[in-house]
Amino acid sequence: MKQPVFALVDCNNFYASCEKLFRPDLRHTPIVVLSNNDGCVVARSKEAKALGIKMGVPVHHIKQEIRQHGIQLFSSNYTLYGDMSHRVMMTLEAMAPRVDVYSIDEAFLDLTGLERLMSYENFGRQVKDTVYQNVGLPVCVGIAPTRTLAKLANYAAKKYPATGGVVDLSDPARQRRLLARVPVGEIWGVGRKISEKLQAMNIVTAIQLADADLSTLRQRFSVVLERTARELNGVPCLPWEDAPPPKKQIMCSRSFGQPIHSLANLEEAVTHFAARATEKLRGGGQYAGELMVFIRTNPFKTTVPQYSQSASVRLVKASQDSRVIVQHALNLLRSIYRDGYEYSKSGVMLGELTDASGVQDDLFETAAINPSESGRSERLMSVMDEINRKTRAKVYMAREAGPAVYAMRRGHLSPAYTTAWGELPVVW
DNA sequence: TCTGGGGTCCTAGGACCC
DNA sequence: TCTGGGGTCCTAGGACCC
Numbered sequence: 087m088k089q090p091v092f093a094l095v096d097c098n099n100f101y102a103s104c105e106k107l108f109r110p111d112l113r114h115t116p117i118v119v120l121s122n123n124d125g126c127v128v129a130r131s132k133e134a135k136a137l138g139i140k141m142g143v144p145v146h147h148i149k150q151e152i153r154q155h156g157i158q159l160f161s162s163n164y165t166l167y168g169d170m171s172h173r174v175m176m177t178l179e180a181m182a183p184r185v186d187v188y189s190i191d192e193a194f195l196d197l198t199g200l201e202r203l204m205s206y207e208n209f210g211r212q213v214k215d216t217v218y219q220n221v222g223l224p225v226c227v228g229i230a231p232t233r234t235l236a237k238l239a240n241y242a243a244k245k246y247p248a249t250g251g252v253v254d255l256s257d258p259a260r261q262r263r264l265l266a267r268v269p270v271g272e273i274w275g276v277g278r279k280i281s282e283k284l285q286a287m288n289i290v291t292a293i294q295l296a297d298a299d300l301s302t303l304r305q306r307f308s309v310v311l312e313r314t315a316r317e318l319n320g321v322p323c324l325p326w327e328d329a330p331p332p333k334k335q336i337m338c339s340r341s342f343g344q345p346i347h348s349l350a351n352l353e354e355a356v357t358h359f360a361a362r363a364t365e366k367l368r369g370g371g372q373y374a375g376e377l378m379v380f381i382r383t384n385p386f387k388t389t390v391p392q393y394s395q396s397a398s399v400r401l402v403k404a405s406q407d408s409r410v411i412v413q414h415a416l417n418l419l420r421s422i423y424r425d426g427y428e429y430s431k432s433g434v435m436l437g438e439l440t441d442a443s444g445v446q447d448d449l450f451e452t453a454a455i456n457p458s459e460s461g462r463s464e465r466l467m468s469v470m471d472e473i474n475r476k477t478r479a480k481v482y483m484a485r486e487a488g489p490a491v492y493a494m495r496r497g498h499l500s501p502a503y504t505t506a507w508g509e510l511p512v513v514w
Numbered sequence: 515t516c517t518g519g520g521g522t523c524c525t526a527g528g529a530c531c532c
Numbered sequence: 533t534c535t536g537g538g539g540t541c542c543t544a545g546g547a548c549c550c
């Protein structure tokens with residue numbers, strides 16, 4: 087059995103790099119990308135990192151730095167990032183036989199057996215150069231016998247500029263040297279809580295985790311951390327995913343741009359969330375057997391009365407029909423709505439997802455005995471999706487109509503440079 | 515004034531059954 | 533009134549990831 091080898095390719099400061107790509111004038115300017123509603127920082131360019139801007143800070147906490155250093159702000163532009171991500175992944179898929187797209191900005195490549203053709207390090211540099219040439223985005227590459235070590239190699243490639251953005255960690259001695267220098271909290275799968283608990287046990291560096299007693303780890307934590315420790319020792323424990331596994335739940339939720347006080351406005355928002363969630367559901371060819379709706383006030387605003395409630399329902403027959411899902415969502419909303427609160431967020435979650443073969447007919451539904459109804463819902467929905475894909479004049483559920491009171495704030499949005507004809511970048 | 519959105523996996527504990 | 537062991541299924545909550 088051949089020892090497997092994986093590469094992790096990860097874009098540098100992905101959202102910030104996407105924005106900078108279309109703004110060469112900001113090449114050396116610190117920029118940050120904000121979360122929905124322009125709430126907090128979700129990405130920073132390297133200049134912004136150098137100024138000490140932390141991930142996740144509310145933007146109003148760094149007003150002083152923004153003014154002082156001329157930091158440029160961008161609202162999240164997921165249309166742009168999604169398209170750029172797709173371009174990166176296409177390039178990777180052309181270079182490696184097996185690619186597992188792990189998130190919007192990173193992918194694992196299976197390099198097993200590649201060494202007969204060229205060194206891993208050379209391959210890593212090729213990947214880096216090709217992505218930069220084809221797409222214009224900088225990436226780092228980490229290579230190792232397990233994915234946890236490949237993540238670590240990538241961390242080193244980003245942290246130490248002398249590596250040129252590529253680290254081959256296939257040599258066990260080199261693995262040990264790096265593990266000894268890295269804090270345990272930097273390891274993939276070790277978050278804040280576990281990191282604190284480990285440090286209380288005197289496990290401070292990654293190598294101490296790698297050398298820890300496995301049964302103790304399992305006992306005091308869980309199999310997850312035990313697997314992480316094994317992976318740090320070069321033993322692969324994570325299954326390879328050639329195709330993304332089917333989703334188990336689909337969520338659409340949002341904080342509102344301004345607080346909502348009326349049921350009517352909440353109904354608009356919930357209708358919208360339910361319709362978007364159901365659209366995603368159809369995109370994956372799935373049907374939902376359950377749905378949940380939640381509403382809540384702003385927990386950070388302690389001066390006003392707080393309320394947070396959710397309700398869910400199981401469908402007699404799994405559905406992917408927006409009309410059915412929206413109707414159920416509105417019924418749930420009305421059951422949990424209470425007057426007199428400032429609502430700040432709500433959402434719709436679909437669960438118990440199955441493909442078409444898992445849909446059981448409802449014994450009492452007329453469609454089962456009325457041939458003219460059978461298949462109508464599917465046809466109507468696919469026509470609706472088709473229109474929405476192709477044109478700018480969208481088809482909506484009636485209750486979504488009108489200017490959205492719940493719309494989020496996006497005061498610093500960049501153009502859809504790559505996905506809208508009207509917003510193509512212009513070169514003078 | 516102001517704090518994202520969307521997911522997955524694991525465990526513990528209770529209900530229920532034989 | 534007291535008394536067993538073992539299994540399954542479901543849910544809630546916590547931890548993690550990007």
